[in-house]
Amino acid sequence: MSEIAAASKEQAAGVSQIAIGLSQIDQVTQQNSAYAEETAAAAEELTGQVKHLREMVSKFRVATSKQEEADPHISSGGLASDPIKWGKELMIGINKIDSQHRRLVILANDLHHALREGQASSALQPILEELADYTRTHFSYEEQLMQQSGYPDFTSHKAAHTKLIQKLEDIFQGFKANRSGIGIETFNFIKDWLTSHIMRTDKKYVSHLQSRGVV
Ligand SMILES: [Fe+2]
Structure with a gap:
């Protein structure tokens, strides 16, 4: 028991x-x-x-060597890896317009980096939005000067601006509505348009604006 x-x-x-x-x-x-x-x-x-x-x-972003300090792209805040380099060929010699063009180049380069890094749509959207907004601001500044000075090619220059704004708007709306993605070809289009417009079309109005004393 x-x-x-x-x-x-x-x-x-x-x-x-x-x-x-x-x-x-x-x-x-x-x-x-x-x-x-x-x-x-x-x-x-x-x-x-x-x-x-x-x-x-x-x-x-700061220059890290003497060579970089001498490079206008780096000294104005660009990165060595930026695909669009800021330099003499993009400068038209009117300070305010040059600094507006510089900002557009920075935004386009930012778009490129975001695409290459495979960033999400949420990161691409503010860059695209700023790029479209700032392009509008810059174009209206140029158009005001051209009109004020009686620039003979005002109508065709403005038409080129309107066409680009429409294209950017289409890209942006398609992207926002998920109808189309943004790829490196979008960046290439912006890069080609921006660089050729500055170098060919914008450079033509410089002497006229200067001679009329509006800049
Ligand atoms: Fe222009």
Whole structure:
């Protein structure tokens, strides 16, 4: 009889140990789940910080060597990896217009980098939006000067602007409505248009605007 009692006691102790063990497993499981949540939150925060850091670094692009300092593209905030280089061939000699063209080149280069890095639509959209908005602002500034000075080629120059704005609008609307994607060919189109328009069409109005004293 005492043997049965001893065995029962032992069994009860065993059951109690199993219960303790299960409770410990439960605690560890809960801890793991809490750690996983913390890790996910930390990863999300880190992603945000990396994005912020990239934005900050892009604002502090500086020349790192004498050769880069002498390069107008680098000294004006460009990156060595930018596909459109800012330089004499794109400068028309009217400071305000040159700085507007420079900004368009920066935006086009930003679009290129975002495409090459395979950034999501959410990252491409603000670049495209700014590019379209700033193009409109810049064109209306040029058109105002051309009109004010009685530039003889005003009508055809303005027509070229209107055509590009329409094209950019089509690209942007198609992209926003998910009808069409944005690829490197979109960048190539913008690059070709911008560089040839500045070098061929814009350069033609310089002497006229200067002679009429509007710039
Ligand atoms: Fe123009």
